[in-house]
Amino acid sequence: MKKPAKRMAGANGHRFATSPVLAVQLPAWRSRLVLFVMFAAFLTLIGRALWLQGISNEFLQKQGASRYARTLELPATRGKITDRNGDVLASSLPVKAIWAIPDDVLQAPRDKLRQLARLLGMSERDLNKKLDSDRSFIYLKRQVEQDVVDQVLALKIAGLHTRKEYKRYYPVGEVMAHVVGFTNVEDTGQDGMELAWQKSLAGTTGSRRVIKDRLGRVVEDIGAIREPHDGRDLVLSLDSKIQYIAYSHLKQAVEKHKAKAAGVVVLDVKTGEVLALVNLPTYNPNSRSALTGAQLRNRVLTDTFEPGSTLKPVTIALALENRLVTPNTPVDTAPGRMTVGRATIGDTKPHGVLTVSEIIEKSSNVGTAKLALQMQPEQMWEMFTTLGFGQPPKVGFPGAVAGRVRPYKSWRPIEQATMSYGHGISLSLLQLARSYMVFARDGDMLPATFLKISEPPPGQQVISRNTAREMRMMLERAAGPSGTAPLAQVPGYRVAGKTGTAHKVVSGQYANKYVASFVGFAPVSNPRIVVAVMVDEPTVGGHFGGRVAAPVFAAITANALRAMNIAPDSSVTSILISPDAPEESI
């Protein structure tokens, strides 16, 4: 402190700045340190601010957004299924699922719980059992309709909540059950077209981000909305009128003959569309609590059977096509039986000499087998394969089966003979019906479809135009007064078709059970529909195709043609049905 004092501090005569009290010797590094620490602190703050605001702002923004922004799910409605005329066959409506937080609900007074149980249609014990759970979330009941939900909510029980969901309704119920199928509780397709077209029916859910105010009202959209895409409506080829006709007549037949099961398929000859497909027994898709496997089975598509005599026209057509015979070539079927290898095949009664046309008319096994044995196995196999036997039909239906046609190299002559009249080969009813399209059209065949189409796809030629025409004449005679199926006659229309009665194979053996079938088409002058009927194990009132299946064919054809506004092609009075129809071969 050698500096001269400028100001005197008090009486001591010291200047203030030079006061010895203040003369504390501090090392210079301390002030530097403070400066440095403060600088560093500011730097940290700036860095932190920069970090929060600029670089790592995500977390905070997320926190902020979670306080005002909400993502709303925009549900997509499942598409409707309609028939070809636009009648709704399946449609989804919003309903509610009622869920509960068990501990909270159990706090409610007993009489309220009793009312709740009553509204939900369950006993109080069941309700208590459901609520007696460790979980914090349980569904009390799903797919509850809105008016019940309103009553439940009016009880004001704490811990009871609802969730929006959809329920599928099937207005025509059991009539269409097998084709339409059904969905499960999540509205996902489980069977039939609901399953096959699940993707396009379901649609995609969308979402939107919104700002909600304190009261939960949506104030503003933020960001782009992901639009929901509703499921596309599905228009089936089925005609609900023809379907109902087929259903009611088949049901009558099943009751009359006390049959185990039955199936019908009606095809549109011009387009290949399936106009009706009925299976019995059936089920109500709206309440499926007591569903059995037998009811669920779609026999027309997923079951195969030995077609029996209904396959004879295929063999005969091949013989005609190969110019082996003409419709008038005589074939000796006497004495009504024939030995091939070590096995013997026979007719129900000896017919003597028959023309090829009469072989169909009388349904002679011997005659058909004789013609078949003149052909190469390979030719028959090729014919079967071209007709789609042994391959699953491409109809886009879950579970459609291929049937069974063994490779021709392993055929023994007896097998070739029995296959010619429909034994030792198995098909689904749809495959059989579709093969008759060859005769109903001019020798070509269209793929079958369950969807309404505007333009028929190009056909695949199987037999010549001329053979098809000859076959139509033969099949008309088979369904005529002297054939095996006079009961197939329809007043006002010319019909053609073939009966079939096949023994059923039970555990590898032919059992004393039958499948009666009839496949035919009408009107013969310009065929419009193919109708195939199959009745499984008829027990009362005969078991022959001509007795059991042909009348069903006649009833369905008569009403379907009328429903389709097709003009009659024969006079009404020309029909004479003899009361005792000749019985056909098995």
Add this chain to the structure above:
Amino acid sequence: MTGRLCAILTLLLAACALSLVTAQYQARRLFIEFERAQAQTRELEIAWAQLQLDQSSLSKHARIELHARRDLNMVSLTPDRTQYLIREAK
């Protein structure tokens, strides 16, 4: 001079601020209206689906047949009682 400019700018600023407030208010109001209309669309769609369903279940062929036969005493028509008018092909 500067003072007047300042005043004008202040007024402008205030006006802008007020118009922002009203615009925002309008936007919210219209948005709510739009929301309401959309909700109505959904409701109507559901009602439409419900009505279609009702129509389908009421016009069920089984039901029509039952009423026609039982209540109206109708019978199925057959070709022998039908007069067919067939348009000649040109």
